[in-house]
Amino acid sequence: MDLELRHLRTICAIAEAGSLNKAAAALGLAQPALTAQLQRIERTLGGALFVRDSRGTRSTPLGDLVLARARLMLPAVEGLRQDVTALVGAERTGQYRIGATNGPVAAGLVQLLSAVRPANPASVHATWSADEICAKVRSERLDYALVGACNPSVPHGGDGLVWQPVCVDPVWVLVDESHRLAGRAEAALAEFAGERWASAPGDGCFTACFASACAQAGFTPRQPLEMDVGGCIDLVAAGSAVVLCQGTVRAMPGVVAVALAGSPLRWRHLLGWDPAGPAAAAAVEVHGLAVRAYLDVVAQRPRYADWLGANPGFGAQPVTAAGISRR
Template sequence: MDLELRHLKVVTAIAEAGSLTRAAIGLGLAQPALSAQLKRMERALGGELFVRGPRGVRPTELGELVLERARVLVPAVAELQEEARRFGRKRAAGQGQPARYRLGGTHGPLLGGLVDRLASACPGASVTTYTSWSTRELAGLLAEGRIDFVLTGVCGRSRPPSGGGGAALVWREVAVDPVFVMLPEGHVCAAREEVPLAELADACWTNVPGDGCFAQCFAAACARAGFTPEAVYETDTASCVHLVQVGRAVGLCRATFPPTPGLVTRALRGSPLMWRHVLGWHPDSPAARTAEAILAHTRAVHTRAAELSPSYARWRRGHRAAL
């Protein structure tokens, strides 16, 4: 693992909080996720950065060395980013908005659809993408000016991340969808339009990773249905699809998931889980001038994706009052 600026921010946050639990709360992370991230950093740096004790944590000698450098580097990079943003705003004001769109997003068909739509609407534009399972990482890149827009999603009514360092990002809702379930074509529930979550109590599950609260919300929904998932395989989309196709697991997916051979997607009865698609940008970036147009394109992409999913199109016709 290569050390990045965000890792130095994590080390600084832990030192200032004096506790992994308090640092996790401040960073908006689950404490186990922060502990795992710290262990990866310690392996990369060759030793422990903090000593754990009954009253919290304190830096080791190596930790003090890292903190000393971090206290110089983090403010210096923040200052450089702000200067670069000011330079970009002056350049945009003098030359007009450059035809460049740097898009960040979590993996999924909506990002690909947005790239295609922008390439068609702006033939001369440069469109580049950066994908990550971490919405927090994407928000950080947005705050640093390294990407222009982020297309991602959050569970239910959860708030998207701030971007860190006091960055006031703008987030606008694109659409809200129920979470569907992927089933093998031969599954006993595949012929039904809506599947009660309780009827999948004996199944193994598969889902893509993420750093939001979706895993906890899924566990809570299962608990309300009266069971604990036997196993949850967190892996990439292609592997999730394969596990469902071969009957090894059933999968959670966005309602806009495209038709795929060997499996069907179905609504969970009562919509116990919801997914909110959001588009984010930095209000002071040159790209902010095009934000409303990008938002309109993104909403059009979602509408088209919903139309191309037969199961979701049927669900929407029967649940117009809920939309």
């Protein structure tokens, strides 16, 4: 007899119940039938898995070994089953599965996809890790990556994917409303030398890009405090730190976004996909909807819309065959 997953489940059930009678009831079997099955399993494995005494059924050293392996294998197999079910279900329904880091596009893209293809709902996996998202696109657990990166880089984990910029935004600085530079339309990066910085976590190259820009401006920034986006905003509002932000940042009480003169830092939002995967066929359409979602955000930010009008090269990036790149 070959050992099967159902046999491992039986062994685990006996160990968890602590007796053959209780395990048989939990499995919906007669106790003699369970005993006979256990004996066949033990013959296959070459030794006793349990001993019975006045305290109930206890595992033997061989039983401990088999249980340890079973308790690793069974959840893994169940996870595989769930992932396969999700993948097959998504392929059957045409659902778009999007992985997104923090940015202005994801929410609007989901709404537009739902409006354009109401029979094919979109789902979003949100995380700060672009590398995690890229890995899931490569393994076909996600269809599209919607992530940010410094210009002109693409995520480190994006090997083999096709990338198309959705938009290019300047990086500004968020300060509290009483900050010495809060009344300025723009300020040089050097004017922020000595500030306490805060930032959200990420696994891209932005930290190095920021340090390089500061070096060119003639100073070395203090080590940023790393915390979630909400915590960063709270620090700014309290006057305890300043935070780099995207030009699309929404107006919030107590804080002000100051543009950086000359835009020494910029941030690209990229849509990525596997060129050999099923998502490639709809990539141009999804990119177009992502651009629409971005433009909807800009329309709600009149100050930023005016800034874009005076600074060509930034803003939405329409898809072109020449603009699609593979790392």
